[in-house]
Amino acid sequence: MPLLAIEDLRVSIRGAQIIRGLSLQVADGEILGLVGASGSGKSMTALACVRLLPVGAHTTGAIRVRGESLTDAGEARLRQIRGRGVGLVFQEPMTALNPLMRIGAQVAETFTLHRAASAADARRRARRTLEEVGLGGIDGIERRLPHELSGGQRQRVAIAMAIALQPPLLIADEPTTALDAISQARVLDLLVGLARARGMGLILITHDLAVVARITDRIVLMREGSIVEQGAARDLLLEMRQPYERAVRRAGKAAAEGATADVAPLAAANIAPVATANVAPAAAADSASAAAPEHAGGGDSIGRPGPVLEVCGVVQEYRGRRRSLWHAAAGVRAVDGVSLSVEPGEIVGLVGESGSGKSSLLRIILALDAPREGEVRLLGKPFSGIRGAALKRRRCAIQAVFQDPYGSFDPRWTVERLIAEPFHLLDPPPGTLERRSRVAQALAEVGLPAGAAVRRAHEFSGGQRQRIAIARALVTRPAVIALDEAVSALDGVVRAQILELLADLAARLRIAYIFVSHDLDVVKSIADRVYVMRQGRIVEHGPTASVLGDPRDPYTQALIAAAPTPT
Amino acid sequence: MSAASKRPPDERQPSCGGSMSASAPAAASRRSGAALAAGAAITALFAGTAVLARFWTPHDPARISIGEKLLPPSLHHWLGTDQLGRDVLSMIMAGAQTSVGVALISVLVGAACGVPLGLWAAARGRLVDEVVMRGNDVIFAFPALLLAILMTAALGPGAVNAIIAIGIFNIPVFARVARGGALQVWSRDYVLAARVAGKGRWSISLEHVLPNLTGLLLVQAAIQLSLGVIAEAGLAYVGLGAQPPTPSWGRMLNEAQSLTVLAPTLAVFPGLALVSFVLGLNLLGDGLRARWGGGR
Numbered sequence: 055m056p057l058l059a060i061e062d063l064r065v066s067i068r069g070a071q072i073i074r075g076l077s078l079q080v081a082d083g084e085i086l087g088l089v090g091a092s093g094s095g096k097s098m099t100a101l102a103c104v105r106l107l108p109v110g111a112h113t114t115g116a117i118r119v120r121g122e123s124l125t126d127a128g129e130a131r132l133r134q135i136r137g138r139g140v141g142l143v144f145q146e147p148m149t150a151l152n153p154l155m156r157i158g159a160q161v162a163e164t165f166t167l168h169r170a171a172s173a174a175d176a177r178r179r180a181r182r183t184l185e186e187v188g189l190g191g192i193d194g195i196e197r198r199l200p201h202e203l204s205g206g207q208r209q210r211v212a213i214a215m216a217i218a219l220q221p222p223l224l225i226a227d228e229p230t231t232a233l234d235a236i237s238q239a240r241v242l243d244l245l246v247g248l249a250r251a252r253g254m255g256l257i258l259i260t261h262d263l264a265v266v267a268r269i270t271d272r273i274v275l276m277r278e279g280s281i282v283e284q285g286a287a288r289d290l291l292l293e294m295r296q297p298y299e300r301a302v303r304r305a306g307k308a309a310a311e312g313a314t315a316d317v318a319p320l321a322a323a324n325i326a327p328v329a330t331a332n333v334a335p336a337a338a339a340d341s342a343s344a345a346a347p348e349h350a351g352g353g354d355s356i357g358r359p360g361p362v363l364e365v366c367g368v369v370q371e372y373r374g375r376r377r378s379l380w381h382a383a384a385g386v387r388a389v390d391g392v393s394l395s396v397e398p399g400e401i402v403g404l405v406g407e408s409g410s411g412k413s414s415l416l417r418i419i420l421a422l423d424a425p426r427e428g429e430v431r432l433l434g435k436p437f438s439g440i441r442g443a444a445l446k447r448r449r450c451a452i453q454a455v456f457q458d459p460y461g462s463f464d465p466r467w468t469v470e471r472l473i474a475e476p477f478h479l480l481d482p483p484p485g486t487l488e489r490r491s492r493v494a495q496a497l498a499e500v501g502l503p504a505g506a507a508v509r510r511a512h513e514f515s516g517g518q519r520q521r522i523a524i525a526r527a528l529v530t531r532p533a534v535i536a537l538d539e540a541v542s543a544l545d546g547v548v549r550a551q552i553l554e555l556l557a558d559l560a561a562r563l564r565i566a567y568i569f570v571s572h573d574l575d576v577v578k579s580i581a582d583r584v585y586v587m588r589q590g591r592i593v594e595h596g597p598t599a600s601v602l603g604d605p606r607d608p609y610t611q612a613l614i615a616a617a618p619t620p621t
Numbered sequence: 622m623s624a625a626s627k628r629p630p631d632e633r634q635p636s637c638g639g640s641m642s643a644s645a646p647a648a649a650s651r652r653s654g655a656a657l658a659a660g661a662a663i664t665a666l667f668a669g670t671a672v673l674a675r676f677w678t679p680h681d682p683a684r685i686s687i688g689e690k691l692l693p694p695s696l697h698h699w700l701g702t703d704q705l706g707r708d709v710l711s712m713i714m715a716g717a718q719t720s721v722g723v724a725l726i727s728v729l730v731g732a733a734c735g736v737p738l739g740l741w742a743a744a745r746g747r748l749v750d751e752v753v754m755r756g757n758d759v760i761f762a763f764p765a766l767l768l769a770i771l772m773t774a775a776l777g778p779g780a781v782n783a784i785i786a787i788g789i790f791n792i793p794v795f796a797r798v799a800r801g802g803a804l805q806v807w808s809r810d811y812v813l814a815a816r817v818a819g820k821g822r823w824s825i826s827l828e829h830v831l832p833n834l835t836g837l838l839l840v841q842a843a844i845q846l847s848l849g850v851i852a853e854a855g856l857a858y859v860g861l862g863a864q865p866p867t868p869s870w871g872r873m874l875n876e877a878q879s880l881t882v883l884a885p886t887l888a889v890f891p892g893l894a895l896v897s898f899v900l901g902l903n904l905l906g907d908g909l910r911a912r913w914g915g916g917r
Contacts, residue, residue: 420817446819454817461810466832472811476818526814 055121057082057223057255058103058140063115065098065279067108072098074279075115082222083253085246087266087287090276091545096259099276100225103257104136119223137168141216143209143245145228150212151200157184157211158196164218179218187214188244204409206237210244217248223255224248230265234407234572239616242269261545360434361395362533362566363419363452368392368428368438370414370590388414390590391428396534399564401557403581403598405571405613411590412570416538419568420454421445433533450479453527457539459519463511469522470507473497476530496525500555517548524555534566541576553580574614578602586610657908660843663901667894670714671721680708682715683866691884700890703873704880709887713894715868719780720898723863724849727784728842731791736838738792739799740830743807744822754800757793765790766855773861780863787852791845798841802834836913843906847899854895870895 058080065073073095080086090096101107103117105124117124119139127135136142144150152160158180165176181196187210189195200208209229216224226245230238246269249256260266266273267287275283370389388411396402406412417423419430421437430438437448453476456462463472473493477483484492494504500521511519520540527535537556541549557580560567571577577584578598585595586607594607605611679699686706694701700709742753769786776782806812806829815825856862857871865872870891877888 422813422816449817449819452817454814456810456813458810462814464811464829464833475815475820478824479819523814526818 056080057084057120058257059116059118059121060099060103061116061118063099063102063113063117065095065102065107065111065113067111072111072279073102076276076279076281078274078281080223080255080257082255083249084272085249085256085258085270087270087273088257088259088276089261089266089273091261091547094276095279096276097227100142100227100257100259103225104140104142105132106136106142134168137164137221138219139221139223141219141221141224143212143216143224143226143229145231151208153200155199156196157189157198157200157203161211161214161218164215168219180214183214183218184211186217186248187211188240189214204237205233206241209233209237209241213241213244213248217252217254220252221254223257225257225259227259228261229258231260231262234409236407236612236616238265245269362398362433363396363568364431364434365392365394365415365419366429366431368415368418368425368430370411370418370423371426372414387590389418389425392587392590392592393428394585394592394595396566396568398533399560399566400583401560401567401569401581403569403571403577403584404587405574405577405584406587407572407613410587412572412587413538414590415587416454416536416568416570420452420536421449446479447481450476450530451533452536453530453532454536454538455520455523455527455540457542459516459523459543462523463519465510465512467510468507469493469497469509469511469514472511472522473507473526473529476526479530492529493525496529499528499559500525515548516544517552520544520552521555524552524559528559528563528565531563532565534568536568536570538570539572540569542571542573549576556580574602586613653908653911656904657912660901660904660906660908663897664843664905667717667898667901668721671717674711674714674718678708678711678714680711682707682711682868684708691880691887694886701884701886703876703887704884709873709890712868712873713870713891716870716873716891717894717898719857719863719867719869720850720853720895723780723784723787723853724846727787727849727852728791728845730784730788731845732795732838732842734788735792735795735797736799736831736834739796739801740803740826742796743800743803743830744826750800753796757796760790760793766852769852769856770859770861773856778856778861778864780867783853783856783862786856787849790852791849794845795838795841798837799834802837803830806830806833836909840906840909840913843902843909847902847906850895850899850902 056079058078060076060078063073063076063078064071076095076099078099088096088099098107098111102113103119103124105117105127107113113125115125119135122135124132124135151157155163158177161180161183162173162176165171165179166173171179177196181190184190184195189207189210192198192207200211203211213226213229216226224245229245230241233241242265245256245258248254258266258270270287273284273287274281368389369387369391372386372388390411392411392415394402394404404412404415414423418425418438421430421440425438428438429436432448432451435448437445437452440448470490470493473496474489477489477492483489490507493507497504497506502518502521502525506514506518506522511522514522520543523540524535540556541552544552553576556567559565567580569577569581581598583596584598584601585592586601586605586609587593588609594601594605594610601610602614605614684707686702689698689702689706690704692698692702692706698708698710700713702708703712738753742750769783769790772786772789773779773782776785803826807825812825812829815829820828853862854869854871854874857869858875860872860875862871863869873891874888874895877884877891880887
């Protein structure tokens with residue numbers, strides 16, 4: 055008898071078919087990877103397994119755990135099954151835990167809720183479970199609150215709660231997506247170790263193929279609510295890895311051809327005149343204050359020697375928490391003397407685990423925060439420490455793309471208005487007609503139809519939204535674009551497409567990128583040079599191939615070792 | 622800009638009931654739709670009545686005719702007459718005018734001062750935020766109706782002073798709601814994008830923050846309107862609201878109180894008007910809240 059058997063599962067929510075006839079079996083001790091793009095129905099499958107679907111979901115088909123049908127089970131029996139029969143771990147460890155409840159009590163609650171132990175016994179067993187998930191070494195872990203733990207530690211607590219009652223099956227829904235590379239690897243190791251040690255079945259749901267590659271026995275690939283492929287992990291993986299790498303390689307090649315042969319593709323031909331037209335006013339304004347005729351917004355017309363972006367000894371401090379009323383608050387150095395430079399048209403990667411200060415640094419580079427010490431120079435002129443009209447004028451040369459394709463757009467604005475927002479920087483801003491044509495052009499450059507301009511951002515998919523974000527960053531023809539985890543929220547195929555687009559645009563328009571990511575694979579595929587950041591400092595930098603291929607710093611080595619790879 | 626927390630696109634709301642049917646949420650959404658429709662209809666009815674009363678009432682609400690006093694409802698006087706022979710229906714219609722007018726203007730006053738304050742506090746943060754919000758706390762610390770009574774007692778009774786008194790208590794409510802919503806909007810990436818596009822605090826507040834708060838503010842306005850209606854009636858009841866001959870539901874209730882035994886209907890009709898108007902406004906607020914989820 056299989057541990058879990060799903061037969062012809064169909065789920066619809068308010069008339070929309072989410073899962074269309076899915077059949078699946080998991081044996082005892084098997085590690086199954088359930089992979090698919092966002093919206094493919096993989097999370098819904100997991101929730102259906104424990105009958106925790108959203109309100110309004112309609113389910114048909116059979117789900118059996120050890121032969122017992124869940125579709126017929128009453129609520130009381132279901133509560134027993136969740137926990138004792140099937141453990142669940144979700145993506146976001148912060149929201150899975152009660153923020154006001156101490157860790158020990160939360161884990162112990164699992165035992166008392168299922169009437170598995172007395173209060174004292176529950177506490178003892180909770181401690182043992184916490185040790186089992188590798189939290190035993192942390193002093194006073196039971197008395198801590200969730201916010202006092204790191205993301206990886208929180209996820210361990212969530213895992214401890216899920217396995218506390220020794221369920222024969224554990225379902226982990228994107229358990230590592232919210233974690234950085236190193237915690238990711240450790241949490242995955244923990245899950246696999248637990249499954250192997252206990253002979254527990256494990257369903258690992260993810261959009262990241264690299265995650266499942268290393269550890270699963272079998273992979274099930276989902277698309278649009280049904281299984282498109284399944285088989286042994288290794289075979290399937292080699293096959294699926296191809297489009298992603300192919301796409302990036304193709305982009306690189308196309309860009310190289312475009313740049314050397316100068317056979318202008320359609321878009322490049324349209325771009326040249328606009329680039330010069332829009333640089334002119336900014337340059338004129340600047341030369342009035344300082345004689346700098348070589349100021350350019352990113353056209354390839356000028357071969358200026360200096361870097362487009364220089365960061366010199368930047369320090370950023372945040373006020374920490376007071377230990378008591380009598381202690382002064384100790385400052386936390388988020389960025390500690392960072393220097394870096396970006397040459398025209400260069401793609402510079404900035405990698406590091408979460409909390410390494412990448413985002414704080416980026417805020418300073420974008421002049422959203424002022425640095426405590428140090429200076430940022432853009433196109434050879436100071437960018438940090440200036441304000442008002444001067445700052446506004448300089449901003450033209452640097453734009454940004456943010457991580458979250460859902461939060462980056464005002465839900466009430468049309469795409470045209472969103473993309474045109476940076477025109478605010480131009481003096482004078484272009485008139486209605488010119489604005490419209492330049493928005494249409496930007497849309498064409500990122501591969502969206504002109505009709506997109508009148509729609510709103512929520513009508514687009516994650517990948518399309520990120521294209522809109524890129525269009526918004528491109529529209530003033532900046533010399534450098536800062537991309538903050540710009541592809542991290544996207545899944546495999548879409549991510550490859552966006553990377554391809556970025557590589558292509560960089561080569562055609564000679565725009566430099568500063569590409570912040572925790573994903574080494576992505577950085578490796580696109581960056582010319584890499585900076586590795588740890589605890590606010592740059593620990594290593596150099597050409598991508600040599601830094602990531604032959605790392606010298608122990609931290610970089612650890613990062614690379616931790617990164618999930620298929621080989 | 623944080624690399625860490627990101628909610629999955631498919632928002633999970635596990636149903637504890639484990640019901641596998643589609644009926645529950647559909648019913649809930651139908652209910653909130655019905656509440657919205659009913660609330661809007663009742664509110665429109667009273668607002669319409671108030672406008673109508675400006676131009677026409679069945680009788681002159683101020684005309685005293687002792688010979689026709691305390692008549693029961695009839696074809697000529699649909700809701701009867703009071704102790705001075707005035708037509709009750711006409712008085713309720715004219716009272717609606719006072720009620721709607723005072724509540725609406727005081728809400729507008731509160732929103733006009735409170736919303737910019739809240740936006741300002743959210744945009745500037747730190748010291749400005751502290752000062753504005755602590756100032757709000759000071760106003761909040763006093764029981765609203767009590768201080769309104771104190772103020773009208775000091776400034777003299779009358780509709781205008783009632784507006785000022787109620788309006789002042791609407792300021793911190795709107796300031797707080799606007800600030801709370803604005804802080805949320807300020808944390809969004811699209812605000813970062815706007816800052817990268819060189820927008821200043823005020824243009825971001827006006828172009829991004831305020832439009833995304835309209836739902837939230839409308840819900841609050843409906844709730845404050847209902848509180849304003851009650852407050853106006855309360856002030857009028859103790860004789861500090863609109864003065865005679867301006868009709869008011871609160872004063873009608875006060876006058877009918879001594880005649881409860883003789884003419885019970887006299888207190889019922891203005892009371893009913895008050896209750897149903899407040900109910901309508903609350904239904905409207907709840908319906909709007911359900912529709913906008915408390916604002917985005």
